[in-house]
Each structure stands twice: as C-alpha cells, then as structure tokens.
Amino acid sequence: MPFDCEEPHPSRYGLYDPDIAHTLDRLHRQASGRDARVFLRALPAILAGKFAGRSTFDAAEPYLSKAYIPVSPEFGRFMYLTALSRGARNIVEFGSSYGISSIYLAAAAREAGGFFTGTEKDAAKAQVAIGNLKEAGLARWSDIREGDALESLAPLDGPVDFLFLDGWKDLYIPVLKLMEPKLAPGAVVFADNIHSFRKTLKPFVAHVSDPANGYESTVLKIGSGVSLSVWRGNGTE
Numbered sequence: 001m002p003f004d005c006e007e008p009h010p011s012r013y014g015l016y017d018p019d020i021a022h023t024l025d026r027l028h029r030q031a032s033g034r035d036a037r038v039f040l041r042a043l044p045a046i047l048a049g050k051f052a053g054r055s056t057f058d059a060a061e062p063y064l065s066k067a068y069i070p071v072s073p074e075f076g077r078f079m080y081l082t083a084l085s086r087g088a089r090n091i092v093e094f095g096s097s098y099g100i101s102s103i104y105l106a107a108a109a110r111e112a113g114g115f116f117t118g119t120e121k122d123a124a125k126a127q128v129a130i131g132n133l134k135e136a137g138l139a140r141w142s143d144i145r146e147g148d149a150l151e152s153l154a155p156l157d158g159p160v161d162f163l164f165l166d167g168w169k170d171l172y173i174p175v176l177k178l179m180e181p182k183l184a185p186g187a188v189v190f191a192d193n194i195h196s197f198r199k200t201l202k203p204f205v206a207h208v209s210d211p212a213n214g215y216e217s218t219v220l221k222i223g224s225g226v227s228l229s230v231w232r233g234n235g236t237e
Contacts, residue, residue, distance in 0.1 A: 015080060019137035020107055027100050027132060028073060071166075071192070075222050076104035079164065079190060086188055088161035089114025094149050094175045095167025096120040099129030105164060106133055106142040116142040117156060119149040119167065149175055158182030165191040172204040180214070180234070187231040189215070195225030 015021065071079070083091060083105060089112045096102045096118035106116035116138075120126035126146040133142045145152035149167060153175070160182045165172050172191055183189075189208070194201055208217040208227060214234035220226045 014084075014111070015077060015104070015107055017107070017137065019135065020103060023132060023136040024073070024076075024100065024103055027098065027103075031098070031100065071101045071104070072223055075192075075226065076101060078222070080104040080108045082188055082190075083108035083162045084111060086161060086186070087112050088188070090158070090160045090184075091116045091162040091164075092153065092156065092160050092179065093118040093164045093166065094153070094171070095165070096129045096144050097125055097166075099132040099144065101164065101166065102129055102133060102142065102144065103136045103138065105162070106136070106138040108162075110138060110141040114141070114161075117153075118142070118144040119152055120144055120146060121148060121167070150178060153178060156182065159184030159187070161187050163187065163189045165189070166193070169193065169197045169200045169204075172201060173207060176204070176207070180231075183231045183233075185231065185233055189227075189229040189231065191227040191229075193224050194219050194227050198225075 013020075015024070079101070088108060091105045091109045091114065093102060093105055093116070097120065099118070102116065102118045105118075109116040118129065120129055123146055126144045129144045130139075133139055133144070149171065158181070160179060161184050163176075163179055163183070165175060167175070176189070191201070191204065191208075194205060205217075205219065205227060207213055208215040208229045211232075212234075214232050215229040216232060217227060217229040220228055
C-alpha cells in the first residue's frame with residue numbers, strides 16, 4: 001500500500017506551497033462562478049420542489065452533474081489542520097467531485113509521509129480531479145478511484161486514519177460500515193451536509209451519536225452542517 005512507502009514530507013509552506021495555493025485559488029474561483037450558474041438554472045425546479053416538500057438539494061439534483069459544490073476554504077483548512085494534528089497517513093474521501101477537498105487532504109497526507117485515496121463515481125469529474133491534484137504537485141501522494149465507492153474502496157488496506165464522507169448521502173452509512181473494520185483507533189470521520197440533508201442523514205447521525213457503535217461525535221455549525229466523529233472501536237475487532 002503506497003501510504004507506508006514514503007518518508008514524511010515536511011513542507012515549509014503547507015497550504016501556502018505555491019502550486020497548492022495557486023490551484024486552490026483557481027478552483028475556488030471557478031466553483032463559485034459555475035455553481036452560481038447551475039443553481040440559477042435549477043431555480044424553477046427548486047421552487048417547485050419546495051411546494052412538493054422536497055429539499056433544495058433533492059430538487060436540484062438533476063442539475064448537479066457539472067457542479068463543483070466544494071468545501072469552503074475555511075472548512076478545507078480545518079480538515080487539513082485536523083489531519084495534520086492527527087498525523088493522518090492513510091486518508092480516504094468518499095465523493096471527490098473535481099478534487100478541491102482532495103487537495104486539502106492530500107496535502108496533509110504528503111506531510112505525514114502518507115497517501116490520500118479519493119473516490120468519484122463520475123468518470124469525467126474523476127479525471128479532472130486527478131489533473132488538479134497533479135497541478136497542485138500532489139500526484140505522488142494521491143489517487144482518485146473511479147466508480148462505485150463500495151466497490152473501489154473494498155480492497156483498500158487499513159488502518160485508515162481519516163475519512164471524509166461527501167458523496168451521495170444515502171451511501172454514508174454503507175460506506176462507513178465498509179470502512180469501520182479498517183479504521184485506526186482514534187480515526188477521525190468528517191461527514192458534510194448534515195443540515196441540508198437532515199432527513200436523509202438522520203440515520204447516519206443517529207449511528208455515529210450512539211456510543212454503542214464506537215464513536216464520539218458532534219455536529220459543527222460549519223457550512224451546511226458537519227459531523228465530526230472519533231472512532232473508539234466497537235469492541236468486536
């Protein structure tokens with residue numbers, strides 16, 4: 001497994017590394033412009049969905065294939081710092097899109113001498129994400145697995161130190177269940193969009209909030225709601 005094959009890569013710059021900073025700045029600017037246009041086109045469906053009792057994201061879903069829907073710079077930096085403080089060497093992401101969050105996480109993996117593995121179902125997005133990681137100078141420490149995450153992550157070796165869930169919301173629990181046997185003690189699990197998909201993610205929040213399932217968790221008021229969990233283990237390993 002490549003994450004244990006490299007010596008730590010101390011970075012003088014961290015996220016201020018010129019290649020990383022330039023790539024993130026470009027991507028955040030592009031995401032802001034493109035997503036504004038996507039949601040403008042989706043507005044009639046969103047308004048109709050509200051009358052039908054659907055969430056904004058559910059109503060807009062058919063329009064989102066070309067959207068970035070990225071993490072904010074603040075949340076990206078928060079995940080980077082969390083992974084860095086954890087010394088996370090094996091970092092996994094479910095739902096990489098165009099790779100903005102992937103860059104923050106791959107930068108942390110590089111500094112720990114580890115490896116970042118992202119997943120993206122959309123083939124075109126996966127290829128763009130790989131290109132963005134390369135532009136940021138992180139190709140050596142990262143990969144994006146294309147296709148169904150439940151299939152692409154199944155062969156992944158543990159222990160996994162950091163997991164970010166940001167793909168299709170109804171797959172949060174299946175992906176988490178797949179990864180649980182691979183999680184290192186003290187592994188950090190972030191899950192995005194807790195508030196904007198409140199109904200869909202209610203079972204997920206209940207799962208990580210129950211101490212019997214092996215987690216210590218809280219929901220942070222970041223963006224549209226972020227669940228932060230630490231894996232204590234469920235006593236069955």
